[in-house]
Amino acid sequence: MSKKVTITGATGNIGQLVVPALLEGGAEVTALVRDPQKAEGLQSQEVTVIEGEFTDTEAVQMAVEGADAILMIAPPNPDSAKQMSGLINAAKKAGNPYVVRISALKAAADAPTDNGKLHHESDTELMESGLPYTIVRPHFFMQNIWMSIPTIQEQGQMYWGMGNGKLGMVDVRDIADVAVEILLDGSHQGEILNPTGPESITFTQVAEAISKFLDKEISYVPVTYEQVKHSIIEMGWGDWGGQMMHDYAKAYAEGWGDFTTDDVEKVTGNKSRSIEQFVNEVLAYGFQQQTA
Numbered sequence: 531m532s533k534k535v536t537i538t539g540a541t542g543n544i545g546q547l548v549v550p551a552l553l554e555g556g557a558e559v560t561a562l563v564r565d566p567q568k569a570e571g572l573q574s575q576e577v578t579v580i581e582g583e584f585t586d587t588e589a590v591q592m593a594v595e596g597a598d599a600i601l602m603i604a605p606p607n608p609d610s611a612k613q614m615s616g617l618i619n620a621a622k623k624a625g626n627p628y629v630v631r632i633s634a635l636k637a638a639a640d641a642p643t644d645n646g647k648l649h650h651e652s653d654t655e656l657m658e659s660g661l662p663y664t665i666v667r668p669h670f671f672m673q674n675i676w677m678s679i680p681t682i683q684e685q686g687q688m689y690w691g692m693g694n695g696k697l698g699m700v701d702v703r704d705i706a707d708v709a710v711e712i713l714l715d716g717s718h719q720g721e722i723l724n725p726t727g728p729e730s731i732t733f734t735q736v737a738e739a740i741s742k743f744l745d746k747e748i749s750y751v752p753v754t755y756e757q758v759k760h761s762i763i764e765m766g767w768g769d770w771g772g773q774m775m776h777d778y779a780k781a782y783a784e785g786w787g788d789f790t791t792d793d794v795e796k797v798t799g800n801k802s803r804s805i806e807q808f809v810n811e812v813l814a815y816g817f818q819q820q821t822a
């Protein structure tokens with residue numbers, strides 16, 4: 531009998547990689563999706579779609595009912611702990627499904643960002659729920675660099691607020707691989723996994739990898755935390771999002787993210803992907819799209 535897996539955040543960075551891999555692995559996949567247009571895309575992949583928001587308790591309950599495993603992903607937002615609480619309660623009512631939760635790097639009560647504090651609340655709630663669980667706390671996503679494509683192409687520059695801080699940034703493909711592996715085989719229960727890339731690197735090194743790929747000088751321009759906040763607010767993420775990115779930038783600049791783990795290899799058997807692999811295999815596609 532195939533495994534029934536429910537996923538939230540199926541249309542996001544991690545979810546859109548996880549869904550096809552779960553189907554490929556023989557799972558029956560159900561997704562809670564709020565956007566009917568995106569739901570159509572998933573239905574065409576033979577995913578059972580339950581349309582609804584995290585606040586729609588009926589839809590949430592329907593989505594988790596009968597699941598053997600659930601992958602819980604919510605975007606960073608001030609209501610995330612409440613949203614997760616609704617999902618955890620629905621999972622408890624649905625029986626005893628195995629829950630894999632995407633949390634945040636070094637989530638803690640005294641984390642330097644509100645996002646880290648909210649994730650700590652949700653991690654604690656899940657750990658105390660009695661449900662079998664694995665918590666995944668990934669490092670900074672390499673895919674975040676995607677948002678620098680326009681300035682790289684137009685100005686040969688990328689603007690970030692991490693100073694000379696080093697980050698063990700991770701390719702989202704590795705996070706998805708970790709999630710799929712544990713959802714399908716149920717391993718690593720009761721653990722907190724911290725997927726990182728293979729190296730802790732500065733944004734100057736990221737720019738070097740991009741320069742090499744494009745065969746053109748690309749430079750990293752460090753900006754202030756206030757500039758980070760301002761541009762994030764301008765991008766429409768709101769004051770909460772702006773402050774979150776301000777606080778992450780400061781923490782990373784101060785060396786908070788300067789570490790790597792071998793958790794990707796421990797779970798998947800494969801070494802985590804390097805920044806060069808990310809640039810050559812993922813960012814390359816973004817450059818093609820922009821010039822097409």
Ligand SMILES: NC(=O)c1ccc[n+]([C@@H]2O[C@H](COP(=O)([O-])OP(=O)(O)OC[C@H]3O[C@@H](n4cnc5c(N)ncnc54)[C@H](OP(=O)(O)O)[C@@H]3O)[C@@H](O)[C@H]2O)c1
Nearest residue numbers: 539540541542543544583584604605606634668669670671
């Ligand atoms: N970015 C990083 O560097 C980083 C690092 C470590 C941890 N994280 C954590 O990773 C998580 C985000 O993962 P991600 O980047 O894969 O997700 P994402 O790309 O931010 O996508 C969020 C997903 O949640 C769905 N969603 C948003 N609001 C919803 C609502 N009200 N009801 C139902 N669904 C809703 C979105 O649907 P739509 O498609 O309709 O928008 C989308 O599928 C966050 O918890 C973040 O803290 C991020």
